[in-house]
Amino acid sequence: MPRKDSFLEYLLFNHRVAFLFAFLLITIFLIYHTYDLEMDTSIKKMVPLQHEYIKNLYKHKDELSLGNDIRIAVEHTKGDIFDKEFMETLREITEEGFYLPGVNKGKVKSLWTPNVRWTEADEFGFSGGEMIPPGYNGSNESLLELQRNVLKSDLIGRLVADNLRSTIVYLPLIEQDSNKQEGETNGIDYKLLSEELESNIRQQFESDSVQIHVIGFAKKVGDLIEGVKGVLGFFIITVIITFHLLIIDCRCVRCAGVILIGSLMAVAWQLGIVTLLRKLMVVFRESEYWLPFIKANPAFESIQFGLDPYSMLIPFLVFAIAVSHGVQYVGEMGVRIADGATPFDASTNTFRVLFLPGLLALISDAVGFVTLWFIDIGVIRELAITASIGVATIILTKLMFVPIAMSYVGIGDRAIEFTKKKQASPSIIWLTLSKLVKPKYAICIVLISLVGAGVGNEIRKDLKIGDLDPGAPELHPTSQYNLDNHYITKNYSISADVLVVMVETPPQSCSSYKALKLIDRFMWQMERLDEVESVDSLVSVIKHVLSGFNEGNIKWSELPKNQEIIGGALTYLPSGYQNPDCSLVPVIIYLKDHKATTLSNVVSAVESFSKTNNSDTLANFILASGNAGAEAATNQIIASAEKRILIMVYSVICLMIFISFRSIRPVICIVLPLFLTSILCEAVMTKMGMGVKIATLPVIALGVGIGVDYGIYLYSKMRYHLDQGANLQSAYLAALQVTGRSIVFTGMALSLSVGTWYFSDIKFQADIGILLTFMFLWNMIGAIVLMPALSVFFVKYEK
Template sequence: MKNLLFARLGALIDAVLRHRVWVLLGVVAITVLMGSLASRIEVKTVFGDLLPKNHPYVEVNNRFKATFGGSNMVSIMLEVEQGDVFQLPVLERTQAITKALQKVEGIDTYQIVSLASKKMKEVRASTDGIESRPLMWPGLPKDAAEIAVLREAVLNNPLVYGPYVSLDQKATLITADFVEGDVDYEKAYEQITAIAQANEGAGIHVRIVGEPILYGLVRHYLTETAVIFLATVGALVLLLLLITRTLHGTLLPLASGVVSAIWALGAAELMGFHLDPLVIVVAFLITAQAISNSVQLVSRFDDEIASGHSPDAVSAARAAIQNLFKPGLLAVVADAGCVLVVALTPIPMLEKIALIGTVWILSIIVSALTLTPVLLTWCGGSARRKLHPIDIGPLLRAVLSRCARQVTSRARHAVLGGAGVLFIASGLYAFNLKVGDANPGSPILWPDSTYNQDAAAINEKFQGSDRMFVVVAGKAEGALKEPEVLEGMERFQKYMEAQPEVGGSISFADILPAVNRVLREGNARYQELGTSSNQNGELAYMFVSGSDPGDMDRFADPQALNGAVTLFFRDHQGETLRTAIARVKAYIAQHPMEHAEFLLAGGLVGVLSAVNEVILSGQIEAIAFALLWLVACCMLTYRSTVAGMFFMVPVLLSNTITFSYMAWMDIGMNINTLPVVALGIGLGVDYSFYVVDGIREGLHRGETLEQAVASALLGSGKGVLITALTLITSVIIWSFSSLRLQADMGVLIALWLFISATSALVLMPAMVYVFRPAFVVGGKGHPIERSDVPGYAVPA
């Protein structure tokens, strides 16, 4: 059976190398076709793709976002250096920004709220009755007396003083929402930023935050991202050239990575997917896998040429792929499975990343395991020609020889003991890893970025720039007028405001007491709800009678059937969101209502809570399935249950160390980091496949275990060391990105590569030497397979 499998593999390799011209032309033709498709792929962020499917919070948000405000709200703050906001220049700019926002593409003109908007009203009593009229619309105050009237109206209006004018009166807020599905983040960022800049200056600072601004900023940095990506590739080329000193050692791995990328992006276009700029680092990580496999083949080819074991380039290429095909294919299949399990997390962006990533990784079978050997058949002469005199080969051999001595000496026990201690320590510290955002502001940007500084300033002056609405769903029309419901809303608001991160709240229950007070000539004793549904209905009618259609939308629908309690948050860290959701659920459980019920939860905080809940459950599930897939692949490949457990060691070690690093650096497990984590499971073991298979190959040749370990490290280990050095050094360039997420992911990739390479060069050989697993060293019932095929003829 074994010989039959090797014979079929040999026949396949024969066919590929014999018809290598046609194979090359076929790959080129498909690459050109996929390249034309890849050139049309869009690079953009779609916020809807970031939200879980069929999650109750998202369903509530989608159902009520047009009324109570969605997750694409933008907040603009005008802050004065001297005096307060009740100055004509400040009010003029507030009006100018309010009007200019109406022309921003995709904005919902009915959801623009500010001192200068028609929606911002006060309730007054006169001889004609109760009237509701705009605070500062359509015109501005004409003199100091009218400004004083405006100030008095604001200070006596709890819907304005606090939510839209800061308590110190030095800042005013403008909020605007977008029509869901019509948001072009780049245009929104450019247009709103231009409006802000036009109104900045003369002692007035304008600050802007919101998801459209954030993702527009990410799109704004796309040019920089492309430059960093090209710089990374350039550094990779230079490092390969420095280390390999050959043209084919430099260009073939690069060609492998480019072909894989083109095929994957072309497939993404065929599937109707787009490329999110935040996952470009993930793309580099997958491309690194193609480069890694190609480097292994090139290194083995060069060894075959240098040793004289193969008389020509075709024979050397055949020997390289014959010996490395199994570990290479195992690495590809294991990585593809680890990425595919990300699709189990029901978030569209993660599903798309999983599908594109799986195609990308599987394309390595062609781009590296097929194309590289084919191209190597024409590189016999170049393998001996060196492009520069700098030779770091002796240094690499010294490092690898030192690793071999460490593994085969008494130090091997120290290696295993140290790895065990590191695993336990990092595993315990990894429990500090936070699900969701780990810091205030956006983790996508650096803490000192303008966006995060603006967010901090707005949260300091106001109740909070991040919002969550909890729907109060009545069981019949007019339910919101019931005293039980309104009192329940009031109690709920006070209960939630006890959480420090909740800066304040607003609801239908805040409007009626203000109207009641006006009816009683402004007497604060009567600022309370009505005692019956009829009385509350009358108060609501008095407020609505002077309003325009839609003015009450952010509080309740026209039928008084559904209302919203809007909570303002000063940050959306994972712990903040989990605490808030837990408090809401506890209140609902303890305070049931007869006429209505609370529904969780809309707004940005609501949908982010849904994302965090899905990631918390999906992370454990994805890691569990990825590990299960890895064990299954190893068991099937080596026909040994021990093999599956054996190769889990570097995976678990790399994950605990990386998770502990994320916890130490306050990098949360969120929708942007999860794909890198899932791919890292496969990345943690790829190098080990090559080294362990190299040990098996040495034993095939009749070497002792000590000799086999040394030859594997000097052979396959050289490819591992070259790949690790080049990729780690080049990926560090991402740390210069203006996007913190890209910088963090670059460091994470470098860390994963380092742990993977160290495990492959030191830990795994030490484990083989100490434990001598049967699937490596052989045993009764488990004879070592021969790596060569008896009677195999090299193709002409």
């Protein structure tokens, strides 16, 4: 029968040297540019910029803090803070804090800063002064006076611990727009800030008598970046494990080398292309076309193509998918060489058979990844683009480079002998599995799968959106950051989880009695919530001042109806409690944690109050600023997108399979095992206490894309043998011997590799490792066991 060459096959195999040379030059060029890859931890990437809460936050960003600050709790382990040596250490820490990168020096607060004062009511009204008494020299008398000043102030629980054994140095950060315009400076370098907090603060001042505890968004991101350094080590471990397993599976070092080189080439290309896109984006942002483009396409505002803790997942996935396709190619080519073909003919014939199924699988992967773009969070949108770029590089490196390289390299004699032996005498494992396509066994498998889907569906009903652990769930509970967070929340009445409700009023009306009374009623309702630690606002200050005017009598801690009395109390108002034209009042709600249920309950209470009481002529209560406000918005976006994204991913995959095979039957056979894996994956997440969030939602979607490769390859091979006249069991056995063996190897090898992530310093990477291990294994089982069982009912009459 004459050979039918496609144009691509003719072009590729008749110009092999030219293509190899081109691959080499492109690889060198892109590897060179990967050295310019930069970390990008812009806060805009982490939040849904088009969400109402975030729009409100940036609307008032010049009038309110974005909640991005650092709190350094300095603990005296051998007594209270009123100690000469301790106070001197606190002074030095405060001075070091002034010079940390990104710190807003004018708003730093400490017992040593002049903006921290005490007040008391006396027979003349109010008296007060700086917290550190004039002439302080560390003597017992001056320390006693300092103690009296602290006790007179309202700092207990806020700047000084309830037990008086520690005090906070508060460092607000200057949050600059990462989308800088001409003349503006760059945003905060979280990596540098975190490193200097460790070297200049913790390491320099921590001792037997002084312990340092540091919390804040910037520190958490810095710790994540530090943990990300270990990702390179895990990638190297993955490569080493995969290479050794490839040698065991292929029984040919040069075959394993080609697969590994092609896979690493795909990773290098993906990282290099992303780096080039970042450079182009920097130039574009500085051009005159950027602002008009962003106005027309706001989704690109947070896209910067930098490496972040979440995008670290992509090189692993690119490597995994590339290895999977490479193993399929080498396995098929080995069979043809065992049948007597030359390496060149075997490679061209294998290319002809596997190129279209491989291309279909990769296009399905890419289009499935693109659906993540519809989640309005910058870091996920970047992930969608970079993952799709990674798949595109695999099309070139695995479907083109590997066939050319293998046509030269061939397969070793030991591997050929092993293949001949397996063809002559199929493994008892494959013979046993081939019986699963008998109707009686197929029915049992389908019923077991239905039961598993039912049980998994019941469990997954308890799956939560957002974080389920206190502190920083991205880090382990025993991490330094989470230990510091636990200490501060235990010893202070404030917490690191802050929700700011913005109260908008007509200009010069925020201090009117009616508006203040409404704010007071709102605060009262918020304080009654179990999830709330405390609430602070302009009203709190007015009550405190009026009580002081009346000898500290708590009965006077009430809002007066007389506007002049309110005006008199406002003369003592610290900065930050209203904006300059008195049209905005922040109500600061300190939460016990930022768990999904906490945020949901508090936000619901705020929205319920605002729905009933909002008035354009009096006051509008709008959400939200603070880190908890940003997380609440993120959770809402994730909740609305979760089901929609999975529906889109499955719809695209179904469409691609239908277009390729032109039948609904293969769609059912290939997709149902993937759907079962998705259900069971969410059940596993529920049992392990994982929520659906930025780190886990992409894994659920990406896992489907990886799994579809298995099904497409195995079904294509079965279909080929069925078209040759084989019965279903014979076709399944033949497919298992080549394609099935490659699927099992890939599933096991990649599960073992990502399973090492369990030991990562970053908890969310360990969680992702667990999920990917489960999905690799279960997709493998679904393709090998469930898909053939479904074929009994949908494919057995196709010849």
